[in-house]
Amino acid sequence: MSDTDNCTLQTCPLSDAYVEYRPNMAGNIFYLALFAILLIGQIGAGVMYRSWSFMLPMVAGLILEVLGYLGRILLHNKPFSFDAFLIYLICLTIAPAFFTAGIYLCLGRVITVYGEEFSRLKPRTYTYLFVTCDLISLVLQAAGGAVTSIADEQSLRDTGVNIMIAGLVFQVASLVVFSVLAIEYGVRVLRGRRLHSPTQERRSSWMRRSFLLGMYIASESLEGGFHSKLANNEVALMILEGAMVSIACICLTGLHPALLVGKNWRTPQAIARDLEVEK
Incomplete structure (x- = not known):
């Protein structure tokens, strides 16, 4: 426990707190409510379309977002609370890893x-490769959070934060590579588009284009949001973390993958069999 852990707003200056400001109640309550609504939407869509493997990471990430903003709300009246700070820091740092998954x-x-x-690679290869990268970044962030939570000395807490930053950097790099490969695949599809057919019409429907647009916006939003995770600036955090991650989650909920595959989420192999039947 540090010297400031027993401080209150009446006994210590705010500059000694874990964040050098009192988090805005209205803004943080807004984000908590928004992510709670999106959580309900994801559960409903996941059950309706049976997209279990997509629903689980999204639900986990949204729960962490809700908890993270709850931690920030607690910091409003208890800015010297290390527990509230950890809830905010760890939850909001780790949550996007589940969205990228x-x-x-x-x-x-x-x-x-x-x-x-x-495609240059098999569908399952992309999944295995990037989900593995996501797990590595998640382990680094969780390890950093664990070190920070049990540390008694400031230097060890700083080490934990640095490990979390390393996990974030690795995650950003993975997401950038993923975005490049996804865009490159899209370009190859446009260049090699086959003659119009019923199957091609199905593939080009407005619903599927809407989902692709939503996935692209979500990816770009998450890339932007990562940069403010550990910032001691509320405006930057509210815009770059709160707003960017909110946009990503809204896209992944409102423009759900069901627009692409309907109730046939299952596996790429099962989808391929369905497409063969339709031809």
Whole structure:
């Protein structure tokens, strides 16, 4: 326990707190409510479309977002509370890893629907590769959070934070590589588009284009949001973390993968069999 852990707003200056400001109640309550609504939406869509493997990481990430903003609300009246600070820091740092896992699971389905012949790798290879990267970054962030939570000395707490930053950097790099490969696949599809057919019409429907747009916006939003995770600036955090991650989650909920595959989420192999039947 540090010297400031027993401080109150009446006995210590705010500059000694874990965040050098009192988190805004209205803004943090808004984000907590928004992520709670999106959580309900994800559960409802997951049950309706039986997209279990997509729903689980999304629900986990949204629960962490809710807890993270709850921690920030607690910091409003207790800015010297290390427990509230950890809830905020760890939950909001780790949550996007689950959202990127959901995005990574989608690419294999996209490739199956639009044509494996345009892809450099098999659909399952993309999933295994990037979900593994996501797990590595999650382990680093969780390890950093654990070190920070049990540390008695400031230097060890700083080490934990640095480990968390390393996990974030690795995650950003993975997401950038994923985005490049996904865009490259899209370009190859556009260049090699086959002659119009009923199957091609199915693949090009407005619903599926809407989902692809949503997945792209979600990916770009998460890339932007990572940069403010540990910032001691509430405006930057509210815009770059809160707003960017909110946009990503809204896209992944409102423009659900069901727009691409309906109730046929299952696996890329099962989707491929369904497409063969439709031809």
